[in-house]
Amino acid sequence: MRYPAFLQRIADRADVQPVRILTFSINGQAVSAREDETILSVARENGISIPTLCHLDGLSERGACRLCIVEIKGSPKLSPSCVTLPRQDMEVITNSDRVLDYRRKILELLFTERNHICSVCVSNGHCDLQSLTTELGMTHVHYDYLHTRHAVDASHERFSVDHNRCVLCQRCIRVCEEIEGAHTWDVMGRGYLSKVITDLNQPWGESTSCTGCGKCVQVCPTGALSEKGKSVAEMTKKRQFLPYLKLMRGDESR
């Protein structure tokens, strides 16, 4: 769209933000946003909580865990708020019964997939998956447990990976690729048989690309990646550094 000439001269100025600002509503609350912000970040800015698992501030979005789904008025489809951009006058509902019900069931599915027994886990009490159960009011699992069995890799001198606790959120992969720049981690296999691997599925300790920075361990939401020497409930994660690292690398988009 071209503006009238007097306005276009201003719009063309290089020092003016080229991004539009728009207003929409979340749960009836009016909010304003840049057009390139996600619904999730606008919601959180305004104190509206939306549960997430694969999302982590500072990392690229995956839209994979499906816990942040929201309803948008006029659309029969549910949208993952972490990758959906707002439109002017859009009406977003984050807490309808339908959405809450789906989120709880998705979380249940995650608990059936692999072995998530909190009482014997290094991350007990400091686990994103565990916190989600309280946040979403999940009290029990009404599907059958699958509990696929995986070997533990403790070949690295400082860290270990227990695939039985992994939720395949791919945070480790992203932090390693996008922030550390090593791309040690990746996924192997398909569907419920997929698994995160180091290098070309070598033991972690033999990885030639791993720098041993430990960022993957800090961003892991569960006890899948942990520091050695930590016993039950002792593994607390330090991930406050992330947004700053991203900033230092020169990526200004939030």
Next chain:
Amino acid sequence: MTIEELQDIGKIEKEKQEGFKYRIHVCVAAGCLSSQSGLVKEALEKEVARRGLESWALVKGVGCLGLCTAGPMVAIEPDGLLYQGVSVSDASDILEALGGPPVNRLDCSAHLPFFARQRKIVLENCGHIDPESIEDYVAEGGYEGLYNALRTMTPAGVIEQITKSGLRGRGGAGFPTGLKWTAVSKTKSNVKFVICNADEGDPGAFMDRSVLESDPHRVLEGMAIAGLAVGANYGFVYVRAEYPLAVKRIRTAIARAERLGVLGRNIFNTTFSFDVTVRLGAGAFVCGEETALIASIEGRRGSPRPRPPFPSELGLWGYPTLINNVETFANVPPIIRKGGAWFASIGTEKSKGTKVFALAGRVNNTGLIEAPMGTTLREIVFDIGGGVTGDRKFKAILTGGPSGGCIPAQFLDMSMDYESLAQVGAIMGSGGLIVMDDSSCMVDVAKFFIEFCMSESCGKCVPCRVGTVQIYNLLKRITEGGGKPSDIELLEELCDLVKNTSLCGLGQTAPNPVLSTMRYFMDEYKAHIEDKVCPAGTCHMNPTE
């Protein structure tokens, strides 16, 4: 090259072939090749040479003749005779019979409803032209559409014809092709791409494969016209490595087209250039999903990403990209040649043109067919398909493969178009049709397809990755006699969850076979669970408790 020069190439080729009194067409598409039509062709050539008839009879390899179940197929032109189940030892008899009465034991009437009830647009050249000869394609009016589009039409004019034709994506979802082309053409970018999706992975489907094997130039021409219309100069054909013959033929076709100057740099001496490259898929069903396909071409793991942004805006390597299915591109040259209005006159109100179906399962005439949109299921199964094998009772037909649904006998008179199919809980899909008789257990069918989706799920999003396993486990338990009454409710709940919360089309449609069989064949589920009996007798029931 001018249009006259192009037409001359065709004319010379046609005259050359018509110089032979008899032309013996041997099907050399994958179906017949696997029943040794290659050897039959060789035997016929030898026999012709032995009898010294080289200037009198021409033996030519052609694309799919359609009736795959009766392969190897041989057609005799200009008599219009059709022989089925031909073996090497029949070569001498076939030549002996030329000009006289046909060989009775091999005769397969070309007037069978199987052939008479079809209407061919996409497959018009299949069975007539040699897929490895570009001259043969040109003789049938090939590349004239591209010439017209380049020399007499504007890109906007091309898109207008496509929009007017009402063509919809043949890959499954039925998105209006004109709309997609318009979207890509409106993007501002110096680099754009056209991708042909030939990653056909539905069990029992072989439409795209046959088109690529029988008439590869048609797809290339469609892609080049699309490139011209949207402003793209590069094309990719993403074809699965499991189709070696299709890969070979499309590669040959690209080389021949480049040599003739109808592909590559400065096509028809204009400023328009269009290069096509073949990329092979490594056998992942999910790579038929457009964003996963793009990731695969880029050399990354083939897993889908959330849309929007759609590939038309942010596609291959971040550039605007047009992705269409093989059959969609194959429809383009005739539309440009004959006009959008002509195409729009075929089919139903909202679904135009014809659709190619791969007819498989318990049906007499297994093979490749093409029928106008709006043809009823009954016509397809009983007239074209020749009815259910062994005169058994028709039970259901599955459309759209693992993303589709089972349609029961009560809907046999339903018209085959996008809307009607969606109404009964099925989808058009890419065109695979699997006929099932009363010996098929519908719970078992549902289990088979959910198992397929379970093992083909990429594992990225939770509902598809874990939900499909849960559904499979429930169905497995039911078919083994361990089902509980509460399982029905649990199944419905899981299907609803996977359908509504999955990231891409694979997960969103994976529960369809389960949902549709539960909708129409609930009594079978109940029999398995309550009476521990499989009515069709397929499942081995051994209740553990």
